[in-house]
Amino acid sequence: MSNSFGHSFCITTFGESHSDAVGAVIDGCPARLPLDVADIQACLDRRRPGHTTLSTPRREEDRVSILSGVDQGVTLGSPIALLVRNTNVKPADYIRFQSVPRPSHADFTYRSKYGILAASGGGRASARETVGRVAAGAIAEKWLALTHDISIVAWVSAVGPIEAPDLTERNIIRADVDSTPARCPCPETAAQMIQLIQDTQREKDSVGGCITCVCRQVPVGWGEPVFDKLTALLAHGMLSIPACHGFEIGSGFPGTRLKGSEHNDAFVVKQGRLGTVTNRSGGVQGGISNGEPIVFRVAFKPTATIGRDQTTSDYEGHPTTLAAAGRHDPCVAPRAVPVVEAMAALVLADLALTHGRSQGKTDD
C-alpha cells in the first residue's frame, strides 16, 4: 500500500490538507515504552508552519491526540493512533487549480490517476501529509533513544547555491540547528541563507536546498542485505518526502570522482572495537550499519507553488497564466528538517526490529 511504511515498525498515514484531520497509526511499536503526548507534540511543533517569517502563514495549532495504544503512560504493543485536527482550512484559495494544474505540482498526475481531485488544496500531495510522519517518527525516535541511545540530527546544508561547510564530524545537536530560522548550525551560512530566502520570498519565487542528516550510536548490523539495505530504505523514505529530488549516502555523488585507494575506509581499533578511520561509506557497508555515524544528504527542489505569474496550460489545453495564492514556503528545506529526521527514525526503528527477527531472537 502506498500509505504505509515499514515492515516491523509500520506506520500508516491518512488525511488530506483540508479534510477533518490528518494522522497516523503505528503498528509494531514495542510494548512498555514510556510515551507522553508531549513527546510527540514537541516534534510537531518543530514542523509547524507559521513560526518564522521564512514559512507559510498557515497557522495551525497542530495539537496531537493519542487515541489508542497507550495506557497509563506506557505503550501496550497495540496500534497507536495519532490524530491532528485540520483547523485552518481555506478551500477558496484553491478553486482555480480545479481547472489549471499547477506546474511541477501533483495536480495533473493525481487527477489523471484517480479521475478526481480533492476539492481544495493539494490533498495527499500537500506537505500537510507529513504531520503523520513527524508524529510517528517522534515515537520511533524515543524508542531508539531509550533502547539504544541513538541520536538523529538533521540540518539545512544548502539553500540554492549557498552551501554550509561540512559539519558532520562536529557534534551538532538540535538546539544548534534551531538557533536560526534557516536551521543551519553554521551562523554565518545561516545568515546568508536567510537573506536569500527573504529575497526570494519578496520576488514571489522559491528556491531549493539540501539537508544533511547524521544518526549516531547506531549499532553494527542493522539493515538487510540485498533489497532492504539500510541505504535503500533511507533512500526510499527520503524520496517519499514531497519535493525530494535526490539522496546520497556518505561520499555520495562527489565520491564517484575518487579512486578506491582514496575512498576506502580502513579498519582500525576504536574504543575497543573495530571501526573505520574515515567514513566515506556513511556508516553503511553492504547495506548494513558498521557502527560509524550514518551520514546522508537529501536534495529538495524549489517549491513548485510560487506567487509569480507562470505561463502554462489549463486541463483543456488552453494557454493561461497562473499565480498561486495558496500558502507555501519559499524554501521547504528548513521545515523539512524534522521530516527528514522522522523518516530516518522510522527506517532505523523498522530495521532494528527486523534485525532482531533475522537474528532468530524469540524469547523474552
Next chain:
Amino acid sequence: MSNSFGHSFCITTFGESHSDAVGAVIDGCPARLPLDVADIQACLDRRRPGHTTLSTPRREEDRVSILSGVDQGVTLGSPIALLVRNTNVKPADYIRFQSVPRPSHADFTYRSKYGILAASGGGRASARETVGRVAAGAIAEKWLALTHDISIVAWVSAVGPIEAPDLTERNIIRADVDSTPARCPCPETAAQMIQLIQDTQREKDSVGGCITCVCRQVPVGWGEPVFDKLTALLAHGMLSIPACHGFEIGSGFPGTRLKGSEHNDAFVVKQGRLGTVTNRSGGVQGGISNGEPIVFRVAFKPTATIGRDQTTSDYEGHPTTLAAAGRHDPCVAPRAVPVVEAMAALVLADLALTHGRSQGKTDD
C-alpha cells in the same frame, strides 16, 4: 524480507557468489506473455564479466534455464524460476578475508550481523547477486515493451571526474551504449573514460562513476502517492545495487540551486495531450509519472576491492596490510548499466500492475 523486491511484480533472488547457483523467482508476471530463454540470455550476456579488458577476468557462461512458469513459449501466470549455475568458483582467492575484513566491503558487517561468513567470496554481497535481478528484469522489460511500448536505456554518464554531456534528450538506444566498452554513447567522452579506467587498472586501483537512465513511453499515472512514489521506489531499487551511493531524479542535486520560476515545468499541449515544456521533474510529479520521459542518475562509488596494498586491521584488531587477489572491475559503472535498467524495469512493471489494482480494474 530482504531478498524480495516488488509488491505486484515481485522477485526473490537467491545464491551466493560461490554457491551451486544463483537465480530468481518472479511471482506476479501476467499470463500469456510470450517468453523465450533467449530474451533473458540477451540481458545476462550484457551483464556478464570478461567480455572486455575493462572488467574482471572471471569468465562464466551464465547460461540461464527457465524451470517453471512458462509453457509452450508463453507465461502461465505462475512463478517463473530462473537458474544460472556458478561454474567459475575459486574459493582459494578468498581465504585471507576470513581473518581480515576488506575495507569498505561487506565482510565486516555481514560477519557481525550473521555470526558467519560465506566460506568463499562475497556471498550475497557479491555483484554476482545481480544475475538474478538482470534475469528477472529482462522479463519485466519484455512485458513493458509488449504491453506499453516502453523503452529503458541507461548509460555511463561519468567515470571519475570525466563527465559526458547531457544526452537525455537524444534518443539513445542500447546499440549506441554498447558501441564502446565504457558504455558511454558519446564517443569522445567514452575514449577518455576508457583511458582513465585502463590507467586505474594498471595502478591496481579503482574509480567511481555515474549512470544516467531514461525510460520512455511510461503512461501518465504510474506510481503511488505518499510512500510508494515512483521516485521512492526507483531510489530504493537503485540504492539496493551493490556500490550505489546516490540517486537523483530529474534536476536532482544541481536543481536545488535553481529558483522555482526557473525550475517549474510549464504545461503545454504536446501530441494532442498535456505535457510539459521542460522536464526538470524527470517525468514524475507528486510521485506519479506525468507522461514525460523518466530521467534519473545513479552514483557508484569506486570498487572497494583493489589490488593495491591497504593498511587496515584484522578482526582481532591487529594492524595489517591487505591486497586483494580476487576478481574485480576497476570501475563498476559499465557493467552496472544492465543492472540499473533491470531495476528500473522491475519498478515500472510493479507500479504498472499496482496502478491497475488501485484503479479498481477487476474484469477480464
Next chain:
Amino acid sequence: MSNSFGHSFCITTFGESHSDAVGAVIDGCPARLPLDVADIQACLDRRRPGHTTLSTPRREEDRVSILSGVDQGVTLGSPIALLVRNTNVKPADYIRFQSVPRPSHADFTYRSKYGILAASGGGRASARETVGRVAAGAIAEKWLALTHDISIVAWVSAVGPIEAPDLTERNIIRADVDSTPARCPCPETAAQMIQLIQDTQREKDSVGGCITCVCRQVPVGWGEPVFDKLTALLAHGMLSIPACHGFEIGSGFPGTRLKGSEHNDAFVVKQGRLGTVTNRSGGVQGGISNGEPIVFRVAFKPTATIGRDQTTSDYEGHPTTLAAAGRHDPCVAPRAVPVVEAMAALVLADLALTHGRSQGKTDD
C-alpha cells in the same frame, strides 16, 4: 503486522476496549466510490450491543466519523480514516482481572506476550475491536455491490445443539436475518435459539454457535492460487474474529464422509455460461471462485466470560474463584453476524483488486 488485513484493499484497525476511540484506516479503496457516513453507520448499528435482551448491556452510540479520504460524497483513492469514540468505559469492572486471568480469555497470553495488560477490559482482545472491521467492511461491501452487484448475507445457523435447516439455497436477505434477535431466518429455529440463549443467560452461563454465510454474484476468477486461495483468505479472516474456533467451505467437515462420485460438482450450462449442478465446492475450486455462490460456515465457542463462579488460579499460582462482572453476551453468534459479513467483504474486495493486478490491467 498483526493489525492490518488485506494486500490491495488493506485495513488497519486500532483501539482498545477502553481507550479514547476505536477505528480503522482503509488504504486501497478505489477512487470515485460514492460514500456517505450513513453507509457505515448502518452496519455499525447492526453490530452494536444493547439492542436486545440477548446481548451485553453495554450501550454505546458508536457514532462513526469519516476523517479523511472522502470529499463531497465520493472517495478520493486516499486512505479513509474512520473513528468511533468509546463512551461507556467502566474500568472498575475489570480491576480483578489484573491479578486473576479469566479462563479461556486472552488476559494470560497478552500479559505473557507484552509484559503489560491494558489497565481495564480486554484491550485489543475485546470484541470492541471488531468495530473497526465492521466500519471498514461496510465500505468494501458497498464497493462490491456497486461494481459487481455482489450481496453478502450471514445468519446464525446453530446455537448450542440447536441447528437450523440448510437455507443456503434460499435467497435469504438481511431483513430475514434481522427479523429475530437470534438472527436466524428460520422462525421456528430462532424461537428455540432465543429460548436457549435466555435460559443460558439466566444460568449466568454462555453457549456457542455457528454462522453460515453466502456471497452471491462473485465473478469467476477471484482468489489467488496456492497460498492466497479464496478459501485460505476467508479462513484467515474468520479465524481472526474473537472466539472463532472453526471454518469450513462448501461441504466442509461433513463432506469428508462422501465419495468423490457423490461429492463432485458436475459442470452444466446455466444462464448461458458454465456452472455446476451442485455446489459442494462452496463456489471455490482450486482456491478460485467459479461463479457459484460462495458458501461457508464459521464456529464460535461459548463466550469465555461468564457470570458463574469458576475455580481457577491467579497469576501467582494461588487457586481462587472468579465470577465475571464485566459486560458480555451469553452467545456471541447473533452479534458476530455483521462481523462475519464484514470480513467476507474485506476478503472479496481485496481479492477483486488483486485479481485486476494479476490480469495485468494497467490502463484507465
Next chain:
Amino acid sequence: MSNSFGHSFCITTFGESHSDAVGAVIDGCPARLPLDVADIQACLDRRRPGHTTLSTPRREEDRVSILSGVDQGVTLGSPIALLVRNTNVKPADYIRFQSVPRPSHADFTYRSKYGILAASGGGRASARETVGRVAAGAIAEKWLALTHDISIVAWVSAVGPIEAPDLTERNIIRADVDSTPARCPCPETAAQMIQLIQDTQREKDSVGGCITCVCRQVPVGWGEPVFDKLTALLAHGMLSIPACHGFEIGSGFPGTRLKGSEHNDAFVVKQGRLGTVTNRSGGVQGGISNGEPIVFRVAFKPTATIGRDQTTSDYEGHPTTLAAAGRHDPCVAPRAVPVVEAMAALVLADLALTHGRSQGKTDD
C-alpha cells in the same frame, strides 16, 4: 503474492506438475542452523507418492538439491533455494482436460482466470506443488526442534465415516503414524481405513478424510493479536493445501454445542508455571499460544479426480462423459500428513520470529 507464505520465515514455491522442476526459496531462515540435504530428503520421502498401494502410481525420486544459503553444513542467513526435478512427466494423460474441465478440479477456474491452462496436468493446482512446502517445512521444523524442542505430529483421524478415537493426549510420534499406510496410529481404526480406501480404489472412486495435528512445547506468547492470530495463520496455511475444506482449533465445531462453564479451560499450576486443566482452546487464547499443546483438525474433501465416468460438460457447453486416466490417490489424507506438518512448522517458525520482533529484541 499468491506464491509466498510467511512474513519473517517466508517461503516462495514454484513449479508446475510437469515443468522442469518444482521447488522453494526460503527467505528469513536464521543463520547458523546446521542443515543437511538429508534433513529435507527425509520429509520429502514421507510425502512421495508410490510407496504403498494406497497412493498414485506416479513414481518419482524427488531428490532435493540445496542450491544456495548453506555453506559447510550451516545456514548463512541468506535465501535457501531448494530444487526437485520433475522426472515422471506424462502430458499425454492430460490432453482430454484441455477441452473438458474436470469436475471439482481447478481446470475451469484457472483457465477462466489466466486465459491459459498448463498444457499438461494440473499445473500449480496439482498436489505436486506441495513438494516445495514440505521441503521448506523440513527446515522450519528443524529450526523449531533445535531452538525450542518443538515437535509437530499429524495423523489421519478420519477416512470417510471411519473416525479414530481421540489420541491428542497420547504422545503420538511419527513412527506410530507411519506404522500403517493409512497413517492412523490406532491400529484397529487404521485397518478399517485401509479396507475402505482399497474398496474405494477398486470402485474407481475416492473418499475424504480428516487429519489431526498436535504441536508440543510451543512457548507462551507466539501469535499476533487481531489479524495474525496463531489460529488465523494456521487456518490460512491449512486451507491453502489442495483439497482442504475445513479447519478447527481445539474444541472446534463440536465445541460450539457446549456451555461456557463446560468449555472454559481453568488455570492451574503445572510444572511450576501457569497452565490449564483442560485444553479446549487447543493451546491458543486470544490468538496467542498459552503453552499447552496446539491441537487442530483439518478436513480434506474426496479427491476430485476419479476413474469413474462422470456426466459433465466441455468448455463449449456440450454434455459429455469424463473418466480420468491421470494419476491420483483414492484418499489424499495419508499423503497430506507431512504437508499439514510442514504448514504447521512454517506458521510456527514465522510467528516465532515475528514474536521476537514484537518483543523489540534487537541485540546479538
